[in-house]
Amino acid sequence: MKGSLFAGTAALVLIASGAFAQDQAGREEYMIACAGCHGESAMGDGPLARVLNIATPDLTHMAASSADGEFPFQYAVWMIDGRNVIRAHGAEMPVWGNRFQASATSERGESAEMIARGRILSLVYYLEAIQQ
Numbered sequence: 001m002k003g004s005l006f007a008g009t010a011a012l013v014l015i016a017s018g019a020f021a022q023d024q025a026g027r028e029e030y031m032i033a034c035a036g037c038h039g040e041s042a043m044g045d046g047p048l049a050r051v052l053n054i055a056t057p058d059l060t061h062m063a064a065s066s067a068d069g070e071f072p073f074q075y076a077v078w079m080i081d082g083r084n085v086i087r088a089h090g091a092e093m094p095v096w097g098n099r100f101q102a103s104a105t106s107e108r109g110e111s112a113e114m115i116a117r118g119r120i121l122s123l124v125y126y127l128e129a130i131q132q
């Protein structure tokens with residue numbers, strides 16, 4: 001009993017620190033690639049938002065404004081990736097899937113697709129962590 005309680009606690013600590021590591025990588029990526037439009041606060045108020053033709057969405061209320069109150073994980077992946085969604089005419093959001101894939105370099109044999117998906121996922125974990 002004591003042993004399993006300890007194992008459970010250790011697992012929780014591991015999960016928590018794993019989540020932190022992902023959020024940190026996602027945060028760095030976010031500040032470089034996304035904050036210009038969506039804002040450092042992710043509230044849609046970046047310096048570039050003003051020059052776009054359409055409103056830049058607030059990314060901190062994606063859970064609160066979804067039908068079931070849950071963070072729309074799959075939707076966020078699709079929107080960031082952009083390769084499998086049909087964009088409305090005049091959409092401004094860059095297709096990150098293509099960009100991340102094109103800029104991927106690996107010395108250990110990961111494919112460009114693996115690297116692009118990892119970057120997209122770390123961004124989604126970050127967005128999930130900053131929901132209000």
Ligand code: HEC
Binds near residue numbers: 036048076090091
């Ligand atoms: C050039 C400005 C710009 C940049 C840079 C940008 N976005 Fe966007 N983003 C938008 C706009 C405008 C929309 C609204 C939909 C559209 O135009 O496609 C949007 C939509 C979204 C959505 C859907 C939000 C919703 O509630 O429907 C997500 C998620 C998102 N962006 C995440 C990101 C992430 C993560 C990055 C960085 C990798 C990023 N965006 C970079 C302009 C930008």
